Amino acid sequence: MSIGNSPEDDRPSIGHTLHQARIAAGLTVEEVSSATRVRIPIVHAIEQDDFSRCGGDVYARGHIRTLARAVAVDPAALVDQYDAEHGGRPAPTPVAPLFEAERIKPERRRPNWTAAMVAAIVVVIGFVGFTMFSGGSGGKGGKQVAEGSTTATKGASPKPSKPADPKPSSPSASDSAIAAVPKDKVTVKLSAVDDKSWISAKAHNGKLLFDGVLAKGESKTFTDAQQVDLILGNAGAIQLFVNGKDVHNDFQTGQVERLSYTKGDPEAG
Numbered sequence: 001m002s003i004g005n006s007p008e009d010d011r012p013s014i015g016h017t018l019h020q021a022r023i024a025a026g027l028t029v030e031e032v033s034s035a036t037r038v039r040i041p042i043v044h045a046i047e048q049d050d051f052s053r054c055g056g057d058v059y060a061r062g063h064i065r066t067l068a069r070a071v072a073v074d075p076a077a078l079v080d081q082y083d084a085e086h087g088g089r090p091a092p093t094p095v096a097p098l099f100e101a102e103r104i105k106p107e108r109r110r111p112n113w114t115a116a117m118v119a120a121i122v123v124v125i126g127f128v129g130f131t132m133f134s135g136g137s138g139g140k141g142g143k144q145v146a147e148g149s150t151t152a153t154k155g156a157s158p159k160p161s162k163p164a165d166p167k168p169s170s171p172s173a174s175d176s177a178i179a180a181v182p183k184d185k186v187t188v189k190l191s192a193v194d195d196k197s198w199i200s201a202k203a204h205n206g207k208l209l210f211d212g213v214l215a216k217g218e219s220k221t222f223t224d225a226q227q228v229d230l231i232l233g234n235a236g237a238i239q240l241f242v243n244g245k246d247v248h249n250d251f252q253t254g255q256v257e258r259l260s261y262t263k264g265d266p267e268a269g
Contacts, residue, residue, distance in 0.1 A: 014081055015047045015048050016047075016049070017078065018047055018071060018073065021071035022071045025071050027231075031200070031231060035233045036070045037213075042054065043067065046060075046064070051086075060086075065078075069233070070198060070256070072255055184263070185225055186263050187221065187222075187223050188222045188261055189220070189221045189241040189242075190214060190219065190220050190238055191239045192216050192237055193237060193238070194216070196215050196234065196237065197213070197233055197237045198213055198214075198234060199211070199230070201222045201228060203227070203229075204227040204229075209222045209224075214238075226262065229258075229260045230257075230258070230261075232255075234254055235255045242261045243263065245265070
């Protein structure tokens with residue numbers, strides 16, 4: 001496995017590019033590892049252009065993409081550089097049939113309760129009709145059978161109860177909840193609106209409140225008595241509510257931001 005640049009390529013190496021971008025973003029190797037779930041020894045090795053710890057080209061490309069996004073570098077360019085330096089992208093492997101089989105796997109069908117109820121009603125009506133035909137249409141017995149058939153039919157075909165109308169959700173429900181935050185604490189709500197983002201949140205005493213990926217559409221709320229410190233790995237995808245107020249920002253996609261908020265009006269540290 002080759003390490004570094006090829007002799008005819010004047011571009012900086014992949015590891016050097018990632019290392020410089022991490023330093024420029026003000027992140028440590030531990031913070032990048034925590035945000036991307038790539039182990040610290042592998043991050044060190046990749047920054048030294050040693051991809052032998054990745055476990056193969058497929059994993060190496062995945063690690064390069066993940067680290068590049070975390071430090072705001074174009075992942076496609078680095079993956080293309082890796083392919084050029086390591087023999088190009090391999091031909092598709094025979095795993096495609098596995099995904100194809102998984103894709104065409106028939107979905108488990110739910111029981112058709114309507115058809116079962118109709119079948120039960122048909123059976124009951126047929127049985128009542130046969131009984132009436134056998135016992136004759138006149139006399140007391142026939143009347144009892146007829147009354148019984150009416151009761152049985154009604155019992156087999158219960159009138160569906162009308163479901164209760166769902167209560168309309170108030171468009172300002174979440175805003176009201178944010179507005180009701182306690183004044184003696186710091187409350188920060190993060191919502192991943194446009195894309196996923198790597199989030200790290202700590203209390204004023206250094207206690208880790210959250211460290212992981214916030215998927216698109218998910219939200220997290222953090223509180224502390226004095227201060228909440230944040231690291232946003234993809235700040236452009238995040239909508240911020242601090243102490244009940246929407247904090248507008250001009251963060252870009254892939255941008256890494258380190259923020260701190262205290263009680264009162266939102267103010268980035």
